[in-house]
Amino acid sequence: xxxxxxxxxxxxxxxxxxxxxxxxxxxxxxxxxxxxxxxxxxxxxxxxxxxxxxxxxxxxxxxxxxxxxxxxxxxxxxxxxxxxxxxxxxxxxxxxxxxxxxxxxxxxxxxxxxxxxxxxxxxxxxxxxxxxxx
Numbered sequence: 001x002x003x004x005x006x007x008x009x010x011x012x013x014x015x016x017x018x019x020x021x022x023x024x025x026x027x028x029x030x031x032x033x034x035x036x037x038x039x040x041x042x043x044x045x046x047x048x049x050x051x052x053x054x055x056x057x058x059x060x061x062x063x064x065x066x067x068x069x070x071x072x073x074x075x076x077x078x079x080x081x082x083x084x085x086x087x088x089x090x091x092x093x094x095x096x097x098x099x100x101x102x103x104x105x106x107x108x109x110x111x112x113x114x115x116x117x118x119x120x121x122x123x124x125x126x127x128x129x130x131x132x133x134x
Contacts (some may be wrong), residue, residue, distance in 0.1 A: 001038055001126045002060035002106075007098035008035050010124075035119045041109045052105035064092040074112035 046053040072085040 001034065001123075002056065003039065004065065004126065004128060005035065005061050008056070008115040032122040032126060034122040035114060037118050038126075039113045044090075044112060045105060045108060049105070049108065052101065052108060055098055056109070058094040058097035058107035059099060062094065065089045066092055 042053065043058075045056070066089070067087045068090045070085045070088050073080045074081050074083050
C-alpha cells in the first residue's frame with residue numbers, strides 16, 4: 001500500500017497532489033478506508049518520529065522506477081558476446097534513504113494501524129490485489 005499511496009494521493013480532486021496531505025475530504029472514492037487509515041498512521045508517525053517518517057516515505061512512497069537493460073553472454077565461434085536479453089525495472093530512491101530505518105518505521109505503522117476499522121476488501125483493493133474474496 002505504501003508504494004501505491006502516491007498514486008492514490010495524485011487522484012485528489014482538483015489535482016492538488018501532495019498539497020492534500022491529510023485533508024481526507026478532498027480524496028476520491030478510490031482513496032478508501034485502508035488508505036485513510038494508512039494516512040492517519042503516517043500523520044501520527046510524522047508528529048512522533050519525523051526521521052522514521054522521512055525514511056518510510058523516501059524508501060516506499062517516493063520511490064521511482066527506471067528500466068535497465070539486461071544482457072546475457074553467448075559463446076559463438078569460440079568468442080564470448082554480450083546479447084540483449086530484455087529489460088527489468090529498477091527502483092530509484094533518495095540516496096540517503098535507509099531500508100533498515102524504513103523497516104523500523106513500517107513496524108511502527110503496523111503497530112498503530114487499526115485493522116478492525118478497515119474491511120478486507122478495501123485492503124485488497126488498496127494493495128492492488130484484484131482476486132475475489134472468498
